[in-house]
Amino acid sequence: MSKMMPLEQAVRENLKDGDIVAFEGFTHLIPHAAGHEVIRQGFKDLTLIRMTPDVIYDQMIGMGMAKKVIFSYAGNPGVGLLRRMRDAIENGYPRTIETVEHSHAAMANAYEAGAAGLPCAVFRGYKGADLPKVNPDIKSVTCPFTGEELAAIPAHRPDVTFIHAQKANEKGDVLIEGIVGVQKEAALAAKRVVVTVEEVVPDFEGLHPNLTVLPHWTVTAIAVVKGGAHPSYTHGYYARDNAAYLEWDKVSADRELFSKWMDENVLKATPEVFAERVKGL
Template identity: 75%
Template sequence: MAKFQSLSEAVAENLKDGDSVAFEGFTHLIPHASAHEAVRQGRRDLTLIRMTPDVVYDQLIGMGMVKKLVFSYAGNPGVGLLRRLRDAVENQWPRPLEVEEHSHAAMANAYEAGAAGLPCAVFRGYKGAGLKDVNPNIRSVTCPFTGEELAAVPAIRPDVAFIHAQKADRKGNVLIEGIVGVQKEAVLAARRSVVTVEEIVESFEGVHPNACILPHWTITSVVQVAGGAHPSYAQGYYPRDNAAYLEWDKIASDRGAFQAWMEENVLAVGPEIFATRVAPLQEAAR
């Protein structure tokens, strides 16, 4: 049964040092507010998991919170590379970073296997690809029925998954509209889960039941954080803040500028700042 909490309470209870954690979102509904609260609480030695690590993972890595990254594609979408991630890999700053790279197909299948309680995911993939030469967790199995050689990767089962959504009702059922990546699978695969939402409503009247992606019994904690996906977007609430992504490339290119930005915009503020950041975007979209 979902518990309604503040963001600080939800992070404190569900995310511990050394955990494997997925802050999942696919261009849309990326849980920035949850990740920033993890920064404020000083979590360490995390294994980050995500299909498409972008700006918020660059921030977590740059703050020295991460020992390992399990991912498929990493970059500042529409802009370029992740400079704090690259600095960690190439220069071990602020600490060495272990990486385990997969394809999107492998990550999606691995999440689904985790959600189903299976030990691994089996799928067609990686034939002729060089990634398996540098990732020992990419293996092959032979189908016992057809003799076909298939790819196999370990199931993904995070200690905790964080996602952002548009709405939750008073029972804790979660509504997601628009692009859905692997948020559902990440929550179902995780041992604990925290869902931040734009608003909490009495019920989902007028909404088709299939839009309720996650029922309340699959979720550990629900938190209302208006604007909690910024600078990514939340369909129906605010658009993507493209300027913020462009600016991040400049900020992250210098260690000192990065640290100063994190101090001013994350460490020195609380989750309520997200609502003020999206207000100009909402006004411009009208």
């Protein structure tokens, strides 16, 4: 059975209410189109994992879809706050959410542990930090070889991981160029992996083999969505839409304006809209 399918089908067949789900991409390749499809399908009670929650998680939280967020840094990149996330935390609007905060290093190690099938990640970290005082998931263990005290946290094991990439080949291998964050680890840690791509090509002939971040057997479904990372950028295809991030700061600051924007730009939109949004970037 082909892994290639429309995004609507890929989301519907691989995500369900109450799932633990990761949307990963660092600086670029953030899977906004996939997140918008999840919003359109109206999933509930999701546990959202992301190293750097930004606009897409602000939108999902604002739509009342999240019950818990596991993260390191949360913010509108280069602009400021995640106002919908803050409203949920401070005022319980549109619902209360549980937050579990970690460091970047902890998040990366937790994905790597999940990818390795381990129950926890062990690493050097949190020395002199206050996070262990407010996050009971942060424990310490003693190295049996050196006696050194190390940090330990639960492994990330998402039910579904969504990522965006430049290319897939017809066999279903996935290629990423430019900055690679934790996409590979987040995918290998998950039970199911959905990838949106800018294009599908016959093969990767002439490209460096190390760009093939995920072989086909690690991927559940692939959907072609041109512009699928907008307003973040996709290296080699389109630039970051800085104006969209500035606009979001204003939109997200007002509950009614947020609802109107989401209705017009997400609920009534289609994946094809993303291709139009990146023209001229």
